[in-house]
Amino acid sequence: MSTQELNNALSASKLFTMGAAHGSVSVAGGWGQTAGHGPFTSLYGLGVDQVLEYKVVIADGSLKVANKVSNPDLFWALRGGGGGTFGVVVEATIKAYQDVPxxxxxxxxxxxxxxxxxxxxxxxxxxxxxxxxxxxxxxxxxxxxxxxxxxxxxxxxxxxxxxxxxxxxxxxxxxxxxxxxxxxxxxxxxxxxxxxKAFFDGRFGPIESMPDMDFKQRLNKRHGPGGDGNEAVPKPEGxxxxxxxxxxxxxxxxxxxxxxxxxxxxxxxxxxxxxxxxxxxxxxxxxxxxxxxxxxxxxxxxxxxxxxxxxxxxxxxxxxxxxxxxxxxxxxxxxxxxxxxxRTFWGSNYVRLSKIKTKYDPEMVFWTTPGVNADLMEARSEGRVCRTATPAVAMARKTAPKNDNTNALKVDFGGTSNPQTEAGDVEGIKPEGGENGL
Ligand SMILES: Cc1cc2nc3c(=O)[nH]c(=O)nc-3n(C[C@H](O)[C@H](O)[C@H](O)COP(=O)(O)OP(=O)(O)OC[C@H]3O[C@@H](n4cnc5c(N)ncnc54)[C@H](O)[C@@H]3O)c2cc1C
Known part of the structure; x- marks a missing residue:
């Protein structure tokens, strides 16, 4: 479920949760397991700070409950270690807040x-x-x-x-x-x-109006947004x-x-x-x-x-x-x-994260890159992901292994931008509405 789908569902109860600044980002996947920032995280905390419990299927196929008392090491790792690394989260319990103007x-x-x-x-x-x-x-x-x-x-x-x-x-x-x-x-x-909800709909457009949301979501994340994001099948732009x-x-x-x-x-x-x-x-x-x-x-x-x-x-x-x-x-x-x-992505937490990854997924069933222990594996040209031949070589690598997605953005960096508005100066504020997107 996306963060804004959740907030839409909560709106009738006059509640909201922390979510991303885009209707397509999911609550408990890459966003909620890596950090997760959003329009109000400086007031309420990051996405990882919202989670009280995960239910997660780990590499051996078992379902684990991870919270402060049950599998606390896994709970700690899931709150920042990155999506696609420690297991498949099938349920998360997160904090909700009273709606505000x-x-x-x-x-x-x-x-x-x-x-x-x-x-x-x-x-x-x-x-x-x-x-x-x-x-x-x-x-x-x-x-x-x-x-x-x-x-x-x-x-x-x-x-x-x-x-x-x-x-x-x-x-x-x-x-x-x-x-x-x-x-x-x-x-x-x-x-x-x-x-x-009124804020999100006013600034980004209601997600209900986006047709074929799931399909678009997947394409957008894999290839970057296409066009203005409102077409039924977005054009992959890399x-x-x-x-x-x-x-x-x-x-x-x-x-x-x-x-x-x-x-x-x-x-x-x-x-x-x-x-x-x-x-x-x-x-x-x-x-x-x-x-x-x-x-x-x-x-x-x-x-x-x-x-x-x-x-x-x-x-x-x-x-x-x-x-x-x-x-x-x-x-x-x-x-x-x-x-x-x-160090750039996990700092001093990396060593402990690496040990927890090895404990819960010694065979590297889950691999994402850059991700914890990503350098133990590599994507081969024939499309398989295999163990890196020599771990010593892997550890000496400066960069994380590349994945198989080579669809880089093809963009004309020419032209100008700065679409300056025609609105009034700060003495004469002129409220307007209807613009989409932050
Ligand atoms: C249009 C757009 C806007 C964005 N805006 C923001 C923003 O405002 N704030 C912000 O912090 N980030 C933002 N991001 C970045 C976003 O946090 C990442 O793209 C993030 O990886 C999305 O997570 P996801 O689960 O939605 O995506 P996916 O691509 O589905 O997953 C990302 C990773 O998490 C794994 N994963 C997904 N679900 C699960 C699960 N249930 N259990 C375990 N692993 C899982 C996947 O395997 C993958 O490795 C934005 C990205 C896009 C494309």
């Missing part, structure tokens, strides 16, 4: 010339320095660096919702940005939804080559922050349309979990996950690796060929 705003920080200038990167960097304080005020959301502008989409919920409160929180930031003659802050949307890093307050305080962000911008790598995706989905409750889980420990110190593009054989966010060498990346939105993949 949600205020959504979108504003743009544009350059006055429409082209990149140093002030744009200063503004992008300045936004990051504000995130710890914003999260403490209940703000969460997404922000995108394009050529000539930054698109900021943020939410507040419950007692922090309401348009007046949003103005109160953001006005000093808008004033500071508008003080630069090179920048112009434009608000395009400020709207309050009564509950989670795997998007991402590269990413989790960043926290210590990185925002670095004198190298602005330069590192600017260098991670895909435009600096020859991708004219630019495009750095920032997810402000951590901090807050993600930093203060109720339980010990196997999720990458860097999540517990992070505020944002910044995602760039890996292109032309270059590592897209190397500058962020230099900025945050001890951090890591979310395995579900990262470069699968990261050269330090065990």
């Amino acid at each position: 949600i205020t959504f705003q979108e504003f743009w920080i544009n350059t006055t010339t429409g082209a990149n200038n140093p002030e744009l990167f200063d503004a992008y960097s300045y936004l990051h320095t504000q995130f710890p304080s914003l999260v403490s005020k209940g703000v969460t959301g997404y922000y995108y660096l394009w050529n000539g502008g930054i698109d900021v989409k943020m939410m507040t919920t419950g007692k922090d919702s309401g348009e007046a409160n949003v103005r109160r929180i953001w006005q000093p930031i808008w004033d500071k940005l508008n003080a630069s003659e090179a920048l112009n802050v434009k608000m395009s949307l400020l709207i309050t939804y009564p509950n989670f 795997i998007v080559p991402l590269d990413s890093r989790l960043l926290g307050a210590e990185h925002f305080a670095s004198p190298n922050l602005t330069q590192a962000l600017e260098q991670a911008n895909p435009a600096a790598l020859g991708v004219p349309m630019g495009g750095l995706q920032g997810h402000l989905v951590a901090g807050g409750k993600v930093m203060d979990p109720d339980d010990d889980t196997s999720v990458l420990p860097a999540w517990r110190k992070a505020y944002v996950h910044v995602i760039g593009i890996k292109t032309l054989g270059m590592r897209g966010v190397d500058s962020l690796r230099r900025l945050a060498p001890g951090s890591g990346a979310y395995a579900n939105e990262a470069d699968p060929q990261d050269t330090d993949w065990k």
